[in-house]
Amino acid sequence: MKTKRALLMVESQKQAMDRAFHVLAKPTKKYAGMVIISFPDFETLGRVITGSRVQLLTAIRAKKPKSIQELARFVKRDFKNVYQDVKLLCEFGLIELKGVGTRGSVAPLAKFYELVLAA
16 A cells, blocks of 8 residues: 555544535645544544554554564564554554454554644
8 A cells, every 4th residue: 555644633523524525526736645534622633643652653654563563562562552552543544454474463554654733
C-alpha cells in the first residue's frame, strides 16, 4: 500500500458530512493526496494521539516490524500495552495489520508518512 499524508481534524459529525458533500459537489485540490481522519472532540484526539502511540507510528514506518512482538521489542515496551495501542491505531485507520506466517501473527503497516493536525 502506498503511504500518504493523513489530516487529523477535530470536527463534529455534521461538519464532517458538510465538508464531504462540499468536496463532492465542488472538488478542490485543498485535500489532494490526503486522507482525512475526523475526531469529534479534542478529548478523543488526545486519547488516540499520545506520545507513546506516535513513537509506535514512527517505529512502524521506520523499522517495518514483522510482528507486534517485534514492534514491542523495538520500542522497549510491554507486548500487552503495545498490542492495545496497535489495535486502537488500527481502529482509527492510522495503521493496518497484515497477517503473516502460519501462527496467526500480524505485522503492523504504516498507512501514512506524515500526520497533519488541523483543529
